[in-house]
Amino acid sequence: MNVLSPLSMSLGIMATEPAHPWVDDVRRARRGDGNAFAALVKSVQRQVYGLCLRLLRTEAEASEVAQETFLRAYQNLDRYDDARPFDLWVLTIARNQCLDLLRRRQKMKTDDVEDHAHSLSSGEPTLEEGAIANQERRSLEEAMNTLSVDDREVLALYYVQKRTTKEIAEVMDVAPGTIMARLFRAREKLRNKMLAAETKGAA
Amino acid sequence: MSEPNDPELEALLAELAPSEAERATLLEEHRQLEKDLLRLADPLPPPDFLSLVMTKVAEAPARPVSRADVWSAVAIIGVTISLAVIALLVSGGVTGGFGLALASMVVKLREALVASESALLALWTTAALPMVLGLCLLLAATLTAFRRLVQPAHVKVVS
Numbered sequence: 145m146n147v148l149s150p151l152s153m154s155l156g157i158m159a160t161e162p163a164h165p166w167v168d169d170v171r172r173a174r175r176g177d178g179n180a181f182a183a184l185v186k187s188v189q190r191q192v193y194g195l196c197l198r199l200l201r202t203e204a205e206a207s208e209v210a211q212e213t214f215l216r217a218y219q220n221l222d223r224y225d226d227a228r229p230f231d232l233w234v235l236t237i238a239r240n241q242c243l244d245l246l247r248r249r250q251k252m253k254t255d256d257v258e259d260h261a262h263s264l265s266s267g268e269p270t271l272e273e274g275a276i277a278n279q280e281r282r283s284l285e286e287a288m289n290t291l292s293v294d295d296r297e298v299l300a301l302y303y304v305q306k307r308t309t310k311e312i313a314e315v316m317d318v319a320p321g322t323i324m325a326r327l328f329r330a331r332e333k334l335r336n337k338m339l340a341a342e343t344k345g346a347a
Numbered sequence: 348m349s350e351p352n353d354p355e356l357e358a359l360l361a362e363l364a365p366s367e368a369e370r371a372t373l374l375e376e377h378r379q380l381e382k383d384l385l386r387l388a389d390p391l392p393p394p395d396f397l398s399l400v401m402t403k404v405a406e407a408p409a410r411p412v413s414r415a416d417v418w419s420a421v422a423i424i425g426v427t428i429s430l431a432v433i434a435l436l437v438s439g440g441v442t443g444g445f446g447l448a449l450a451s452m453v454v455k456l457r458e459a460l461v462a463s464e465s466a467l468l469a470l471w472t473t474a475a476l477p478m479v480l481g482l483c484l485l486l487a488a489t490l491t492a493f494r495r496l497v498q499p500a501h502v503k504v505v506s
Contacts, residue, residue: 190389190391210396212403215407281387306385324355
């Protein structure tokens with residue numbers, strides 16, 4: 145309940161409860177409440193950092209861009225539409241930041257041939273570790289890392305972050321109908337990479 | 348999970364696996380791959396990530412005033428002025444009294460200014476040195492106070 149509730153009740157107006165869990169924190173953060181913004185960061189930091197890491201492939205850059213993403217989110221909190229999921233809004237900012245950096249990187253023609261095999265190994269030990277063999281997971285991550293940014297992005301959002309195609313379409317600013325086809329294409333490329341790696345390993 | 352039922356996917360499948368058998372194998376391989384992919388999880392950000400974000404937020408310049416804030420301020424000022432004007436008009440006869448009070452205040456203010464000017468002149472002719480010293484002390488104290496105000500404050504990190 146908010147502070148206006150007694151007034152609303154006396155006027156016979158039904159107090160509207162926040163429809164989404166982040167609404168209250170967003171309101172308080174807009175008024176300058178640092179703890180409310182910290183709560184918002186905590187709720188989405190893993191997804192944002194995860195997406196940045198999948199797109200940029202280096203921990204230092206992913207951390208830097210994710211921090212910048214939250215700073216942008218804070219500075220533009222007044223522009224945020226409460227009806228839209230907060231996590232999707234922040235993910236969209238993160239995606240744009242990553243793509244900007246990748247574009248700049250490409251422009252500068254920096255050497256992109258790095259060994260990123262270690263970059264995604266910093267996750268906390270979860271049940272997945274038991275379910276899927278470490279080696280298998282690593283080879284899957286490595287194969288994913290060789291895909292293009294678009295493919296990595298759609299796979300990460302759909303399979304790792306378990307987003308719906310509608311949500312992914314919103315983040316990527318494309319028609320929802322194209323997401324399934326993109327997923328299929330990305331998966332097919334991943335399958336081919338895995339097959340090639342297996343063949344290479346066997347030889 | 349992703350059974351082809353749209354034209355784009357159908358076209359892709361037809362291109363990759365023309366025969367029924369090939370298609371079944373391909374879809375099965377995709378299903379297996381999906382199972383593995385669904386087991387992946389996002390890694391945790393560095394332990395100091397939140398404090399780094401909050402430090403950046405604390406150091407960032409203040410957020411620009413939003414359009415909504417500007418409109419609320421304009422509305423509040425507008426309503427206040429309107430109410431004041433309405434109150435003045437409703438009180439009727441008081442309008443004249445208000446004008447008289449205002450004129451009297453201006454006259455008194457002018458008298459006070461003239462008096463303080465004479466007082467300063469008298470002080471200057473009788474005790475110029477103590478006055479100069481006093482003014483210097485006042486200036487020094489003001490400058491010190493300003494300097495303290497300008498010094499950067501420590502950044503408060505909310506964790």
